[in-house]
Amino acid sequence: MAWRPWDLDQAYVPFVKGIGCDVAFSDPVFRRKFKEKHGKEVEEDIIAAAQEWVKICFSGVAHSWEEIAFLKKKWDGPIILKGIQHPDDALKAIEVGVQGIIVSNHGGRQLDGAIGSLxxxxxxxxxxGDKLTVLFDSGARTGVDVIKALSLGAKAVCIGRPWVYGLGIGGKAGARDVMKGILADFDQSMGLAGIKGTKDCSRSIIRRVEYPGDRASSN
Structure with a gap:
């Protein structure tokens, strides 16, 4: 996918020719649905398969606040919005009546210049304030990362890639070991910081240190 910006600038979309579509073509759900619709395997018609994938990935990706009302009519459970990066959007989330938000820049993989979620x-x-539940996502890899996010206002921290790495290496046991490692680091770090529990995680234990290089790079 690394060539995408350059190709798109040149009005060349390699995906529709089956280039760079391995993620989709190896997905069992996509393969099954493609076969049900076209009566053949992905490999038998790469172009058609690529076009199906492009339609899935690049259609219906724009959403509006008005859609929340539709979701509330169809779903009586809690609604949590992911990808909130600005206080104004957080306040809008309260206005439309969702129960929670996830402060997230999607791990930095969508917009490389986006500000860090933390x-x-x-x-x-x-x-x-306490008007809705604030969760945190993006870049949490250790127990210390979890402590930082909780101390800065999150009620809980979402773990994304680490357990997937464990799953890929060791299956179910690998995913479990990764999570156990994060929890162990979390527990040990709280003890070393003199924290008895998550309720003691507050900004009083956090300091932000600016280095000369950081200040210079922001000018």
Whole structure:
């Protein structure tokens, strides 16, 4: 996928020719649905398969706040919005009546210049107060990362890639070992910091240190 920006700038979309579609073509659900619709395997018609995948990935990706009302009519459970990166959007989430938000830049893989989620977390948490539940996602790899997010206003921290790495290496046991490692680090780090429990995680134990290079790079 690394060539996508350059190709798109040149009005060349390699996906429709089956280039760079391995993620889709190896997905069992996509393969099954393609066969049901076309009566053949993906490998028998790469172009048709690629076009199906492009339609899935690049259609219906724009959403509006008005869609929340539709979701609330169809779903009586809690609604949590992921991808909140600004206090104004967090306040809008309260206005439309969702129960929670996830402060996230999707692991930095969508927009490389996006501000870090941890940087925005305190401001967003202050804006919403206790009016909805604030979760955190993006870049949490250790127990210390979890402590930082909880201390800056998150009620819970979502773990994304680490357990997938464990799953890929060791299956179910690998995923479990990764999570056990994060929990062990979390427990040990709380003890070393003199924290008895998650309720003691607050900004009083956090300090942000700016280095000369950080200051210079922001000018």
């Amino acid at each position: 940087t925005m977390l305190p401001e967003i948490a202050d804006a919403v």
